[in-house]
Amino acid sequence: MTDYLANASDDIMGQRIFFSVGEPSGDLHAANLIQCLKRIDPSTRVRGFGGSKMIQAGLDLDFDLTSMAVVGITEVLPKLREFFRIADIAEGCFKRGEVDGVVLVDFPGFNWHIAKRAKKYGLPVFYYLPPQLWAWGGWRVKKMKRYVDRVFCNLPFEKEWFEDRGVSTTYVGHPFFDSIANTPLDSKFIARWRDSGRLQVAVLPGSREHEVHRIWPMQLQIIRQLAHEFPEVEFLAATLKDSHALWCQSQLSASDQGLPIHIFSSKTSEILELCDCTLMKSGSVSLEVMARGKPAAVMYHVSDMTYAIGKMLVKCQYMSLPNLMAQAPLMPEFLSHGAIHSRSSRRSIEAITQEMVKLLGDPQYRQLQRQRLRELASLTAKSGATQTVAQNILTDLQPRLELRRRNRLEMTPVDANPVDANPFGGNAADSRRAKAA
Structure with a gap:
């Protein structure tokens, strides 16, 4: 992981967001979201699971989950143990208080475990490009209601479907149209x-x-x-x-x-x-x-x-x-x-x-x-989904950021030693242990 210690006194004052993305298409949409978050608030820091496009956008990578993209029961079963090991990496970050919120993108079989572990530590959870529960496995909406604070849905009829089942939902459109609008052709x-x-x-x-x-x-x-x-x-x-x-x-x-x-x-x-x-x-x-x-x-x-x-x-x-x-x-x-x-x-x-x-x-x-x-x-085919999601996430996380800033201002000089600080919370030794995990 990147060594942030030199900039810790500045970076610790921004939002710290954990991403969990396991699909190549999700890597693209999450990368665009990261860029948008950083345009709105350059102090925002992001870490977690993703792919090469997210890294280029500024993700501090904990694991390349897109390399394990699978579909279907027969593809998932051989990799179950590895998936749980990766989920443990995320929980370590949550337990050490290194993030302020969690963004999940698609990949529900794995991301339910990330959402559950995040809520265990009281973290806000956002689901972007949610699973199509209305198509199959509708019983999983109970997990969505229990573990996810807000769903950003992409199809027009999804908002009513989720809200009828008690899930806080915002319709934003599909980010693929943002990618089309923002990517110049060769x-x-x-x-x-x-x-x-x-x-x-x-x-x-x-x-x-x-x-x-x-x-x-x-x-x-x-x-x-x-x-x-x-x-x-x-x-x-x-x-x-x-x-x-x-x-x-x-x-x-x-x-x-x-x-x-x-x-x-x-x-x-x-x-x-x-x-x-x-x-x-x-x-x-x-x-x-x-x-x-x-x-x-x-x-x-x-x-x-x-x-x-x-x-x-x-x-x-x-x-x-x-x-x-x-x-x-x-x-x-x-x-x-x-x-x-x-x-x-x-x-x-x-x-x-x-x-x-x-x-x-x-x-x-x-x-x-x-x-x-x-x-x-x-x-x-309307663009603007990515901007809407970024603004909503930063707004929803603002109270946590303000609380952290107040707590930092109240810290004693000994407590605020920049040598031990890192932008995701915890201390330098914790950060090295997280990297080793």
Whole structure:
């Protein structure tokens, strides 16, 4: 951890906020929130669990939780012991009085434990990008009510749902629209690929490594069929990380070398801006697809166990966010489970291919889908969520900050020895022990 001792006399007077973020998309939104918090109050200090984007925004990292992003029962069980060890790191910070409040972003299976431990020490807890309890596992709202002080919800209907169940909730909109509005596109990249004069399909295999490993082989089968039927079409694949792009490239066989496939990392927005339609794994990027008005076929693949449990628990009709917001299948969805060569996967690949053939071969259908998405975007794609959340968090934590400032002013010169201070509370020895944990 960063050595703050030289600046402790100044930094200790700002808010000290702990973040717990376990998803790559959450890393992006939390990074934007951290930047906004620091713009409003530069003395704000943040630490906790997150990823590379949060570190760049100013997070003092305790553990890179995004490296452990998992989905489904079968993926979680092998890592349970490690998750509890990480939660113990957070509790140590809470116990030593090193933070003033806790911000949770998505990742509910783990973050419930962080919320419970934070409340054990009387810390305010905020949930940003809350779990979709209205879709499945509605009984978990009792945990939300018990352990979370305020929920910042992102979908229009969520506020009423949470408040009807006694949860303090503020509707702020979705931060993905802030990211779209605030991130400039690579104009040179767009100019380079726009000149191709061909129909272009964006291919999005997901943001987690295990998702890419499941989805890309299925997408590759679809691409092979489409390339045969539409030789004038080219496919631009967008991955989150360089390692994902390299893995996707490695899966191309010798017979694939003539396929018009181009794989890039960190160019998702540019590729979506260019494309005529999208073949994508379900995820929050569907909001950007909607905002840019790009017709899409959405695919989702899970293990057999996750599928069986989901059939019993999931109550909502759709899985992609634009469809949930519209309560209509603006983006046709295709769910499969089991091995890539399972009957379910084969059926899904066939159905997705048919939908993509329709999008590529019927300009009127493609335009209709584009128009429906743009109509929804005009109602929902509003920026400003991140600023609203930051202002609310700092306002809610202000009484605790004022109390800490008063207590510091009342301290004796011996108590206020700056050599032993650190910006998250406790003393230097405690800080070193926290780092070692």
